[in-house]
Amino acid sequence: MEQIIANGVYLGSQYAMIALGLTLIFALMNVLNFAHGQMYVIGGFVTYTIYGQWGLPFIVALAMSCVTLAILGALIEKLLFAPVIKGSAREESTMLLAAGIAFLLDALILLIFGEKQRGVPKIVNGVFNYDFRLIMPYDRILVCALAVLSVVSFIALMQYTKTGRALRALAQDRVAAQLMGVNVDRYSMIGFALGALLAGLVGGLLVTITGVNLGMGGPTSIKAFMMVMIGGAGVISGAIWGGIILGFMEAIGLAVLSQYGDITYLLIFVSLMIFLAIRPQGLMGKPWG
Amino acid sequence: MVFLFVVFVGVPILINITGRWDFYFTLTSVALLAIASAGVWLTFYIGRINIGQGAFALIGAYVSAILVVKAGWSFWVSLPLAGLFAAVVAVVIGLPILRLRGVYFAMITLVLTQVVTLTALALPITNGAKGISSIPLPSGVSLYGLQIIPDFGTMESTKLAFYYTACILMILTYAALYRLVNSRLGHLCRSMQQNEELASSIGVNISYIRILVFAISSFFGGIGGAMFGSISQSVYPSSFQVADSVNFMLNCFLGGLGYVFGPMLGTLVLYFGWDVLFELGKYQMLVYSLILIAVIRFLPNGLLSLRLRKGAEK
Numbered sequence: 199m200e201q202i203i204a205n206g207v208y209l210g211s212q213y214a215m216i217a218l219g220l221t222l223i224f225a226l227m228n229v230l231n232f233a234h235g236q237m238y239v240i241g242g243f244v245t246y247t248i249y250g251q252w253g254l255p256f257i258v259a260l261a262m263s264c265v266t267l268a269i270l271g272a273l274i275e276k277l278l279f280a281p282v283i284k285g286s287a288r289e290e291s292t293m294l295l296a297a298g299i300a301f302l303l304d305a306l307i308l309l310i311f312g313e314k315q316r317g318v319p320k321i322v323n324g325v326f327n328y329d330f331r332l333i334m335p336y337d338r339i340l341v342c343a344l345a346v347l348s349v350v351s352f353i354a355l356m357q358y359t360k361t362g363r364a365l366r367a368l369a370q371d372r373v374a375a376q377l378m379g380v381n382v383d384r385y386s387m388i389g390f391a392l393g394a395l396l397a398g399l400v401g402g403l404l405v406t407i408t409g410v411n412l413g414m415g416g417p418t419s420i421k422a423f424m425m426v427m428i429g430g431a432g433v434i435s436g437a438i439w440g441g442i443i444l445g446f447m448e449a450i451g452l453a454v455l456s457q458y459g460d461i462t463y464l465l466i467f468v469s470l471m472i473f474l475a476i477r478p479q480g481l482m483g484k485p486w487g
Numbered sequence: 488m489v490f491l492f493v494v495f496v497g498v499p500i501l502i503n504i505t506g507r508w509d510f511y512f513t514l515t516s517v518a519l520l521a522i523a524s525a526g527v528w529l530t531f532y533i534g535r536i537n538i539g540q541g542a543f544a545l546i547g548a549y550v551s552a553i554l555v556v557k558a559g560w561s562f563w564v565s566l567p568l569a570g571l572f573a574a575v576v577a578v579v580i581g582l583p584i585l586r587l588r589g590v591y592f593a594m595i596t597l598v599l600t601q602v603v604t605l606t607a608l609a610l611p612i613t614n615g616a617k618g619i620s621s622i623p624l625p626s627g628v629s630l631y632g633l634q635i636i637p638d639f640g641t642m643e644s645t646k647l648a649f650y651y652t653a654c655i656l657m658i659l660t661y662a663a664l665y666r667l668v669n670s671r672l673g674h675l676c677r678s679m680q681q682n683e684e685l686a687s688s689i690g691v692n693i694s695y696i697r698i699l700v701f702a703i704s705s706f707f708g709g710i711g712g713a714m715f716g717s718i719s720q721s722v723y724p725s726s727f728q729v730a731d732s733v734n735f736m737l738n739c740f741l742g743g744l745g746y747v748f749g750p751m752l753g754t755l756v757l758y759f760g761w762d763v764l765f766e767l768g769k770y771q772m773l774v775y776s777l778i779l780i781a782v783i784r785f786l787p788n789g790l791l792s793l794r795l796r797k798g799a800e801k
Contacts, residue, residue, distance in 0.1 A: 224590070230590050230593065282784060291783060294736075294737055294741065295783045297733055297779075298779035298780040299776075301779065302773070302776035305772035305775075305776055308772065309769065309770075416730070420598075424598065426594070427594050464602065467598050467601055470598060471580075471583075471584065471595060471599070471602065474584070474587065474595055475586075478588075478591055479591070
């Protein structure tokens with residue numbers, strides 16, 4: 199039981215970070231970022247290259263992951279999303295663009311980093327063992343703590359800084375924000391970069407535990423979509439709740455249902471569909487957000 | 488008319504000249520995927536983003552495969568049944584989820600694809616991950632001694648036969664779609680695409696229409712999937728996955744959402760383009776995605792919007 203809770207907390211904190219980035223981009227631009235999983239994979243590979251191959255300190259690698267992804271996100275927003283949103287008759291066209299970017303990033307990852315599964319040496323050794331009821335490697339605890347720390351600092355950023363206030367205004371009402379003197383184009387770019395940065399950060403953190411490979415992008419995106427749906431699209435607290443709930447469901451499912459084979463996800467999906475049929479806007483979302 | 492001529496006469500001659508027999512398979516796939524994409528387009532027409540067509544294609548493929556292999560039915564009977572079954576599933580699932588809108592609907596249909604894939608893995612009748620393989624080729628049909636459809640198994644060139652079948656199905660689908668869009672139902676759909684509340688307040692029964700449209704859309708998906716299973720003579724849970732669902736949607740976007748024949752062109756360009764770029768080896772994906780991004784960057788309303796700008800009709 200303790201083990202399941204610990205696993206749930208660990209998974210949930212990771213997932214919450216992935217979902218945060220996705221929901222931020224969605225709230226600001228109304229874009230469903232299909233490439234989110236690929237951004238996460240790139241973050242993992244950057245950390246792998248710098249920490250695993252060049253042997254620089256882990257924290258440097260993590261910072262580099264964030265910077266790389268933030269730049270990438272800003273460029274993608276500036277060069278691709280912004281002009282397409284302006285020029286297209288229907289908003290949904292951005293989904294094609296997002297999928298195209300997902301393909302492109304996949305191709306780039308394949309060419310630059312190859313298709314092999316990559317891992318890095320552990321950041322800290324040893325296993326926390328409480329009476330054989332709760333077993334948790336120290337590096338997982340560290341990663342979990344870092345994830346919680348980042349989520350907290352992200353919320354602080356959104357709540358207490360000028361940038362955060364501008365972003366929240368943008369998410370609420372684009373036109374009104376513009377009328378109040380918010381530089382909409384600039385903050386859209388910052389928001390997109392921030393979302394991409396979060397994806398890169400999670401990628402960098404998780405590469406120390408699960409490693410990273412090319413195929414992780416798509417499934418990660420789907421999971422992130424699910425979390426966002428559970429919590430309600432475009433709502434930050436919702437994304438965190440969605441991440442934690444999915445993390446716990448996965449931890450419980452893997453522990454309880456493992457003898458029935460791989461039906462955990464089937465059950466999660468089905469219950470999600472039932473949940474959404476009853477409450478279409480998710481836990482905290484605005485109706486028809 | 489020109490189009491029909493090209494499809495039925497021009498393409499076979501061209502393939503005969505160039506000797507690229509593999510193009511038959513490619514073009515057959517294009518025709519079938521275009522059928523499924525037509526369904527997706529129809530759901531776009533009522534203002535819903537559908538990323539779940541892979542689910543219905545998979546359902547159709549399995550229904551047809553099970554009927555042919557386990558029950559020993561003729562493929563030609565199982566084909567409409569596959570479509571109908573997909574439509575029934577769509578009605579059952581659509582009742583709750585069609586209340587969702589925008590991204591919520593898009594994401595739940597995406598999840599639906601996963602659900603169907605995982606269900607196919609878990610159920611005994613679908614044989615799990617092994618799938619159903621060695622499905623017999625479609626048999627002949629004769630009515631009052633008159634051979635209507637020849638037996639595919641005895642033909643020398645099954646590829647050509649499948650090509651024609653797929654093309655006929657595709658043309659029927661698009662004819663039906665064109666008819667639908669230009670009918671009273673089509674007008675109602677357009678009104679829903681613009682504003683559902685308004686449509687409903689004028690007296691349009693929106694919940695009935697959206698379920699009807701979703702069922703028709705899934706019917707197309709089921710037909711396309713069943714035919715696909717019959718051509719490849721096998722069905723696996725991975726035959727249609729999330730990536731396929733996303734591709735169906737991309738076909739519609741690429742061709743242009745405002746045009747009935749948009750998904751057909753989109754499928755042709757996407758699938759054929761992918762095949763042609765195969766020569767590039769490991770840069771295939773890179774070039775493909777760059778072209779895709781360039782198209783959407785400079786033609787955000789789809790390929791067919793080029794024609795519109797020149798001032799051509801429709």
